[in-house]
Amino acid sequence: MEYGELKEQIDGLGERQRRGCARVLSLVSLGGGVRPEFRGHLDGASTYREFFEALYRDDDLRFTRAWAAWAKLDGKQWVGRFEPVRTSARVPFGGRGMPVVLSGGTMLVPLAGHGKQAHVLEFEDGAFNEDAATYFTSIEGAFTCAEMAFEGIYDVFTSGNAVLFERWALNEKGARVKAAQLAQKYGLTG
Structure with missing residues (x-):
């Protein structure tokens, strides 16, 4: 599927669904197209739902805002x-x-x-x-x-x-630091 088709499908949805899907689209888009890291997911899809489901199935994307937006919009048990x-x-x-x-x-x-x-x-x-x-x-x-x-x-x-x-993970000064940031700071990442 091409980006233009994806956008047309989303524009053709009812107002409530269109608003939510437009938010997901904005999180995967850049300069009138899909960002490179999401392009493979779009190539294998023929509908906006197939595209968003492909994003959702990809465990490498679990921490992205796009993944979260679709999970929330579609009521996923994530x-x-x-x-x-x-x-x-x-x-x-x-x-x-x-x-x-x-x-x-x-x-x-x-x-x-x-x-x-x-x-x-x-x-x-x-x-x-x-x-x-x-x-x-x-x-x-x-x-x-x-x-x-x-x-x-x-x-x-x-x-x-x-x-x-x-x-919460706290640093030596008592400020909140995400665990991944702590691990990186102390060289604990693989």
Whole structure:
């Protein structure tokens, strides 16, 4: 498929779908064409959906904004594509969300409620594509969720019925540094 065909297909969609797909297109485009790293995915596609699905299937693209935008727009269950430190699956919850128990009380992380079961996952800093998830809040200190104990600073995200806790990596000055940046700084990358 050529870029012009791709753009025409997206322009012909209904307003809501067109807006979301135009966002994905803007993330893979440059100067009236598809950026070189995405060209092979476009060559094998005959529809915009085939192109976006090819991007989504490519594990090398999991950390790109385009991958995240399509995963979010199409309602993908993408969490399994990343490796958590630990997980608790099919945790039942009532009401509107998953309870997080803090020393001074409880807060609810809002979830969609489909099936009233959630997955609770802990990730290292930078271990999943944050753009595919919905940011909820940050928590510092000791807390529990789904009988899992946490201590430190965590960003809390949701995606469908998954609650994702991303533990901050801190440098020697106490500033947040993504784990990949720390590994590179200290020569731990392969």
